[in-house]
Structures are given as C-alpha cells and as structure tokens.
Amino acid sequence: MAIDLFAGAGGLSLGLEQAGFDVVAAVEIDPIHACVHQYNFPQCHVLAQPIEKVSGKDIRTLVGLTSEQSIELVAGGAPCQGFSLIGQRLLDDPRNHLVKEYLRLIKELEPTYFLFENVKGLTAGKHRQFLEELIRSLETLGYRVVQPWQVLNAKFFGVPQSRERLFLMGAKEGEALPHYPVPTTSQPITCGEALGDLPDAELFRELIDSDEVDFIYPQPLGNYGAMLRCLSREAWQWGYQRQWDREKLTNSIRTNHSDRARQRFLETAPGSIEKVSRFLKLSRHGIANTLRAGTDAARGAFTSPRPIHYQFPRCITVREMARLHGFPDWFRLHRTKWHGARQIGNSVPPPLAYAIASAIMAASRYTPQRPNQVLTLGDPQLLKTTMSTASHYWGIEPPIQKRNRRNRDLPAHRSA
Template sequence: MDSAENNRPIAIDLFAGAGGLCLGFEQAGFDVPVAIEIDPIHAAVHRFNFPLCKVIPRSVKEVTGKEILSVAKLSSQQPITAVIGGAPCQGFSVMGPRSLCDPRNELVKDFLRLVDELQPSYFVFENVKGLTCDRNRPVLEAIIDQIAAINYRLVDPWQVLNARNYGIPQNRERLFLVGARNNTCLPIYPKPLKHSPTCTHALGDLPDVEQFHSLINKGEVIVCLSQPHSAYAARLRCQSRRGWYYGYRRQWDPSLLTNSIRTNHSQQSRDRFARTPPGTREPITRFFRLPPDGVCNTLRAGTDSARGSFTSPRPIHYRYARCITVREMARLHGFPDWFRFHSTKWHGARQVGNSVPPPLARAIALEILKVLDHTPTVPTQILPAGNEQLLTMVASEAAAYWGIESPIRQRNKVPSRSANSLELAKV
C-alpha cells in the first residue's frame, strides 16, 4: 500500500471488529494500513476483507504507538490523519461512582493514550448512546477532560448520530466524538440526508433463501438476482464504479449469494411470525417484524462465548415468515455484497451488529477531508479475493493462525482442522 503515491491520507483503526469504520474511511479516500482487533475470529475476517491492512491481533492495552508506526511502515512524510475506533465501555451500566479509573473502562484510556502517542490530526471515537445518559455522564465528562489534557479539542457540541439520517435503512443511534489537534481546523458533523432508504429498497432484490435447500447447511449459493429495486441496492451490489466510491475494488463473484445460511424455524414460530403485522413485535419472542416502507430496528450483536454465545435477535422479514439472514442484516447496515462475514450465523451477526455502518463512517470521514481541502483519489489497484479459510475458523483455529492464545472460551468443543491446514499468509 503506497499511500503517498496514491495521495491518500492515513487512518489507524484501534477497535476494528470486522471493519465497518475501516470500510467507510476507505470508501471516503483513506488508506488504513493497520487495524487492532483482539478477537482472533474478527481479526481473521478483517484480514479477508482488507488484504492491504495489517492486523495486530492483540488488545490495545498491549500495543504502543511506536509499534503501530513500525507495522504500518510509515515514513516521516506520511503523517497519520486520523485514529478511529469504538472502545468497548463495559462499566457504564453499573450503579455508583464512575470514572476512567474503573478498570472496565480502561480501553477508553488506551484509545486516548494511542491518540497522544500517534498524534494524528483527527480522531473519531464511537460509542453507545448510553454514555450520554445522566448516570454515565461523569464518565463522558472525564473522557472530555482527558481529551483536553492531551491537547485535542472536540467538535462542540458532541452529537449522537442516527444511521437512518445518513442513507441507511436502520434506526441506530450512536455517540460520535470527533476531535482535532489544537493547531488543526475542526470539521463539522455530517448533515442529515433528506430521505432514508427503506427495508424494501435494501432487501427487495434478494431471493428467498428458503427456496435453496443447500442453504440449510452452508451459507453460499449461486443465484440469478433480479434487477435492484433501488439505487441503494445497486450501490451495494457494486454494479458500477460508483458503488466502490473511493475505495479499492475487489475481485469477487456477484452471482454468489454469501452469508445466507437458513434458520430452521418451527412451524409454530412461522405461524406466529406470519401473524405479526410489519412494524410490530411478535409477542412471544419479541422479534421485530420489518416494515417494508420503513426502516429496521437497531441490529444488535448478541453475546460472546464468555456470556453464553447467544445469537442476536434478528428481525423478521417483512415478506417471509422467518428471521433475516446475516447477508440481509449486512444490507440493512450498509455493507456491500462483496464484503464477507464469518460463515456462522452467530459470529456473522455479531460482526454486523458490533460494527459502525460504513455509509455513516464514510460521511464522517468526508467531513475530515473537507477541512483538509483534500480531493479523494480513486485507486486503480484491484484487490484479490482472500483465503476463505479465514471465514470458517473456530476460536482455537483463529488463535493458532495468529500465533496467540485464544481469549475466547468455547463452550462446545468443535473438531479442529490440523495446524498445517492453517498455513496462510499473515502479512
């Protein structure tokens, strides 16, 4: 990745997940040479989707700014424009005094530590809306004080942005803190769009997965898609250069429907789903049924293995009496069809639900480029498809691939492929 030659500014992603923020910034015209992600399964999926990005598969607590610069191979002529990420803040819901000294909020301190060490022109910090509520306000105020202490200033007032206002058919509110070094011009928050795409705009051209028997056991099938029902769907299908924005094109097969493994609902559940009016919740499961002419509720991640490995409650399709697939979740989140997630519903849903919608990330990134007076460039390089083993690993295999100890406890032992089968390039 030669960002200087391509005239593309540099961003570093500190809590990468599958790569929603990373993709949005790439689409805006940034290069992201380094991403940090502690979960080895998410790190492997990130590696698949971003072959030019080097993943550090460790906690940010163990990483220094000097190491990031070394891994990125950045020269003095390539300053970092932005540090981005959404630090998990697990202590916010606990009653009692709150501060950055709470060990569960240490990752916020490490985000700001790395901002201080890397000295980017800007940073973008994303977190849950709950950080702004009264009982968590002392934590937010402590974060703001620490930002000032490292000589950065915030776009004021800070804002909670709803994804539905930025071209995404999902009601999703998140806090975004956008900061700039004291000697740097502040950007503004992106202005809301006048219209939102609907669930039909997002899903109307996708086939009913229950017409494909093979999707019971696997998530991919060759299909002949109908014409896209909207400009939104056409962009996610990347039918023209416009769908790639200022990002790198990927080699992929548009006829391959991915991440579409079916859910085996009981007939009783199907009957209840069918009786549930669109835009309401099914009374037993409390699953939301998508409104065809409205937007999705907030897509959530579910729990990790340490807390029971529960799949997130996916909405019911507006047309079919079933829950939506991971690919349909991705459409409602603004991910293009070439973007792949883990092959299981559990990990795939976690990766979508934990991510920042790429169109929202792109809108924020473009505002940073505006104050830099930078004109984005379209890269000519087409990136090859990744190794699909990266999308199927269980935790122990992913940890072996990265050469680390797995931080994830697996509740059920899954037969592992031999280590020899995991000899993939880790550049």
C-alpha cells in the same frame, strides 16, 4: 492514512476507506473478527491482540512509518461500562480501561485527527460525567474537540435502520476542525428497497449446510440496491474496488424454524413484535430496528435477535442483515449465523462511517483520489475459522477458553 482501533469485522474501516483514507492498520482482540477483517481488507495490517499489548511504536513499525511521519486519523469505538463512587474519576474505573488504552494510543501516535464512536447511552445519566471527563482528557493531550458533540442516526445517512451512535471528533491544536455531516436523506431507505432483489434463502437446499449459492440477480429495485451491488464505479466511493463473484448469494445459511414458529411469524403484523420470540417483524415500507450483536461467549453466547422478514416466515439471513446495515454485497462476514450477525451488530454502518469520515477528510489538507488498483479478497478459509483455528492463524492463545453455552463455532440450525 488511518488506524482503526477495536476494528471488529470492519464497518468503520470500510467507511473510512470509502471516504478516501488508507486504513493501514487495525487492532482487534477477537481472532475470528480479525480474520474477517483480513479477508475484506487484504492490504491492511491486522493486529489480533488485546489493545493493552499494542504500542504506538508497534503500529508504526508494522506499517513502516518512522516517528517523524504523520498519521492523519486514529478512529475507534472503545467499550466503556463503568460507574463511579463520588469523587472517583470514571476513567480510573477498571471497567473503562479500554478507553484509557484508546487515549494512550492517541498520545503515542499523535494523529492529526481523532474519531471516537460509542453508544448513545454515554450521553445520559452517570455516563454523561464520563463523557465530559473523556473530552477533558483529549483536550489535555492537545486536541480541540468539536462542540457540541452529536449523536447521529444512521437512518438519515442512507441506512434502512434506526441506529443512534455518539461520535466525538477533533483535531490537533492549529489544525482545521471538521464539521458534523448533515443528513443525506430526508426519506429513509425502506426494508423493501434494501431486500427486495434478494431471493428467499429457503429456495436453495445448498444453504442448509453452506452460506453461499450461485444466483443470477434481477434488476435492483432502486439506487440503494444498485449501490450495494456496486453496479457503477461511483458505488465504490473513494475506496478500492474488489474482485468478487457477482453471481453468488453469500452469508445466507438457512435457519431451521419449527412449524409452530413459522405460523407465529405469519400471524404477526409487519412492524410489530412477535409475542413469543420478541423479535420485530420488519415492514416492507418501514425501516429496521437497531440490529444487535447478541453476546459473546464470555457473557453467555446468546444469539443476535435477528428480525423476522416482512415477506417470508423466518428470521432474516446474515446477508439481509448486512443489507440493512449498509454493507455492500462483496463484503463477507463469517459463514455462521452467530458470528456473522454479531459482527454486523457490533459494527458502525458503513454509510454512516463514510459520512463522518468524509467530514474529517474535508477538513484535512488532503483531497481524496480514486485508486486504480483492484484488490483480490483474502483466503475464503478466513471466513470459516473456529476460535481455535483463528487463534492458531494469528499465533496467539485463544482468548476464550470455554464457551458458556453450546459451541457456537460450528454452524447450527437454531429453532425459534
């Protein structure tokens, strides 16, 4: 079994599940993200709380584990932002308190293995000192850290996107150490392969106000499309199958671009940057740039910079972002563009998460088994929450009391 800290909507959780882990608990402070996680992982216990308020005992009690029962893996990507004065420990910087909370839960839960994921920038400049300090702290807790650590690019693991992330992993003293996964693809999946069987969202009037519409899909263009549409049992890997409507296009609410913006998009060459919006125009035969999350309300509520479609004069939809990130079509994000795009941009691409989780599984004492149970996804209302309704659902105070820009809880048509 595995615990996912800083879980977001569940990109890492999905990769862990696909590798054979039962993700029994997830911790996520954002109540909207927590709702989406609950929808997609109905058997997982979600704690929509600040990690500072969660103890190892809380997690064990929630999932029904005694102190003697072992947890195989604790995984998570704690944000770390601090710089230090000379002589000051970087882990003591208040801005890095979330990493200290991650370490605290490793100490309290005592998993056999740990996985720590973060941005590549942690390996350079002043942040390198922080990384070395983090490794020493893990060693002090009784863990061997796999060395040398590696930065992995999702494009080499079946994702049509260049996205580099640092992964630290290790095991308790006396346990077998995992090995970093080797690239699974020498020729990256292209944007055309990823998006070619999806229709132009602007053909459907229903998608002006809704994020879903009935749609009969054509044949997929290749193995990637077939995998994300789950057309075979093997596409589910070692994870649970879900009951879902295969004849529905989801997470595809339209964007109301101005005519001037559309003309600029048409005039922009594939693979280049549009001069006003500064958005990348995708190339049918290339891969996507790193999909980013934008900012949350506390930092200005700036929308994710979604790329321009290689064929249509518009920014790509959230579903198209999900395809470029490796999320299968049954996986749902929040219905709004702002929250949905942010959930993708903040997540680990599931195929990359699957690759590294499989390496940990291979080192463990367990052999993954395909479950026979088919899960029913959660209440669709979980995909439509505002900050206030999501907080009410979890019985907590809204973590963000005021938006710095217009209220993004409501679907809006934003002109580029």
